[in-house]
Amino acid sequence: MIYLDYASTTPIRKEVLNTYEKLLERYYANSDSLHDLGRESAKLMEQSRANIAQLFHVLEEEIIFTSCASESNNYAIKGYAWKYMHRGKHLITTCVEHSSVHNACKQLAEHFGFEVTYLPVLENGCVDVKALKKALRKDTILVSIMMVNNETGAINPIKECADYVHANSRAAFHVDAVQALGKIPVDLSYVDMATFSAHKIYGLKGSAILYKKKMIELLPLISAGQQEFNLRGGTSNVCTNIVFAKTLRLILEEQQAHFDYVSRLNKRLRKFLKEENDILINSDIQGSPYILNVSARYVGSEILLNALNERGFAVSAKSTCASKSKAISHVLMAMGLGEQRATHSIRISLSHLTTDAEVDSFASALKEVCHVYRTK
Numbered sequence: 001m002i003y004l005d006y007a008s009t010t011p012i013r014k015e016v017l018n019t020y021e022k023l024l025e026r027y028y029a030n031s032d033s034l035h036d037l038g039r040e041s042a043k044l045m046e047q048s049r050a051n052i053a054q055l056f057h058v059l060e061e062e063i064i065f066t067s068c069a070s071e072s073n074n075y076a077i078k079g080y081a082w083k084y085m086h087r088g089k090h091l092i093t094t095c096v097e098h099s100s101v102h103n104a105c106k107q108l109a110e111h112f113g114f115e116v117t118y119l120p121v122l123e124n125g126c127v128d129v130k131a132l133k134k135a136l137r138k139d140t141i142l143v144s145i146m147m148v149n150n151e152t153g154a155i156n157p158i159k160e161c162a163d164y165v166h167a168n169s170r171a172a173f174h175v176d177a178v179q180a181l182g183k184i185p186v187d188l189s190y191v192d193m194a195t196f197s198a199h200k201i202y203g204l205k206g207s208a209i210l211y212k213k214k215m216i217e218l219l220p221l222i223s224a225g226q227q228e229f230n231l232r233g234g235t236s237n238v239c240t241n242i243v244f245a246k247t248l249r250l251i252l253e254e255q256q257a258h259f260d261y262v263s264r265l266n267k268r269l270r271k272f273l274k275e276e277n278d279i280l281i282n283s284d285i286q287g288s289p290y291i292l293n294v295s296a297r298y299v300g301s302e303i304l305l306n307a308l309n310e311r312g313f314a315v316s317a318k319s320t321c322a323s324k325s326k327a328i329s330h331v332l333m334a335m336g337l338g339e340q341r342a343t344h345s346i347r348i349s350l351s352h353l354t355t356d357a358e359v360d361s362f363a364s365a366l367k368e369v370c371h372v373y374r375t376k
Contacts, residue, residue: 002358003314007150007179007291007349013202016247020204023239030235041238051245055252056188056211064210064228065241069178069197070100072210073144075231076174076193077104079218080142081114087170088139094119094127094146096331098176101144119145121334124284125154132161133168140171147186148179151318151331151347152283153291155184162190172216182251183259183290192216198240203247207240258352263289265350265359272363278370280341282332292348293332295341296366299373301327304346307369313362316347 003011012020027041046060053060066072081091093105095118108114117135120128127145136143143165147158162173172192180186182201188194188211198207212218222233251258266289273279273294282293296304301317308315318329332342348362 001312001314002362004348004350004354004358004362005314005316006351006354007200007347008316009199009205010202010351011353012204013247013250015250016203016243019246020239020243023242027238027242030238045236045238045241048242048245052209052248055245055248056186058188058211059214061229062211062214064212064231065236065244066208066210066228066232067206067237068208069098069176069195069200072195072197072208073098073100073174073176074104075210075218075221076195076212077101077142077144078108079221079231080172080174080193080216081108082112082219083217084141084172085112085114088137088141089114090137090140091116092119092132092135092140092143092171093117094121095334096121096125096149096151097144097146098150098178101146101176105144121154121331123335125149125152125282125287125331125335126284127156127161129157129160129164133164136165136169136171138169140169142172142174144174144176146176146179148177148184148288148291149331150179151291151329152293152335153179153288154284155180155287159187159190166190179288179291182248182255183262183288185255198244198247201247201251203244204240206237207244207247209244254352259289261352262350262354265289265354265356266292268356269348269350269359269363272360273366276367276370278374279366282335282337282341282345290350292350293345294348294366295332295337295345296370297340297344297374299370300344301329301346303373304344304366304369307373308346308362308365311365311369313365316349317345318347 049063050060053063105116109116119131165171165173174193175191176195178197181196192213194211196209199205220231278297280295329342329345
């Protein structure tokens with residue numbers, strides 16, 4: 001099977017797995033225990049937090065360990081909204097966010113009386129900054145915009161958006177940077193909160209981070225003990241939290257080399273697919289090279305996925321977190337590409353592990369599938 005679904009998840013790199021296995025054998029003690037084994041576990045976990053903070057150029061107490069990006073997004077949105085609802089109950093996000101952001105905002109609106117403005121996107125998939133400027137109000141308390149879209153790879157102008165929000169309101173700015181980390185530069189100096197996930201950067205599932213500036217307060221979603229600065233109760237996942245630092249360091253060290261390599265693969269694949277009239281490319285050339293979204297004129301998404309799977313290729317349609325819902329991409333619809341392309345699309349996501357031969361083989365298989373179903 002040729003794997004081209006790296007935006008969904010990545011394989012664990014050997015160095016990370018080896019370290020994790022060694023940690024599991026020794027550092028099993030509860031990091032909140034007062035005996036030597038517990039103190040040793042706590043010390044290593046806090047060292048990991050410090051290393052992560054250093055890599056991000058932030059403070060140690062601004063790094064919060066969570067179980068996944070969806071949890072981090074919920075903490076950022078709900079935790080902040082409930083804490084600061086006395087200032088206002090207006091939230092701003094976009095119409096193309098990950099389901100964890102969209103559904104968190106939806107729940108706040110439907111059950112807690114918040115008002116949510118969903119910003120439109122332009123034809124290239126990026127947020128409409130003019131719409132953001134119009135939507136910002138005195139009672140806006142939070143703006144949440146993803147850095148890289150998980151379906152199309154569109155890269156949003158986060159600094160421009162965040163700078164405007166901070167200059168013209170008291171609202172905090174949160175960014176879902178899951179598809180950006182380890183792929184493009186991520187600067188946390190101009191945002192208030194940010195979400196990251198380890199399994200997107202060749203690390204462990206069940207491992208993620210919420211960055212929040214020291215001055216930002218959140219209402220705890222899990223009420224229990226003192227863990228994570230009293231924000232996230234429950235026994236700490238010590239070994240998972242420890243190994244995040246190594247996962248992050250390794251991916252950042254290789255970021256530029258991987259970007260250059262994948263950019264070349266993306267151009268190669270685009271060139272092949274442009275030669276096929278039955279295939280339409282939905283991802284803008286200025287977006288992340290790691291994600292390429294395409295539509296087939298005559299073949300629906302589900303048929304495409306199954307046909308490619310039978311030929312030995314693993315790809316996705318839409319976000320994996322919404323893969324079992326109706327086969328229509330809300331992202332492509334929001335871009336104005338129409339229902340035909342939105343129901344006939346697939347997402348190809350590349351990696352430094354992808355080879356030229358795999359790209360060529362996939363392009364040939366996709367063309368074959370399109371030809372087969374066009375002539376039926």
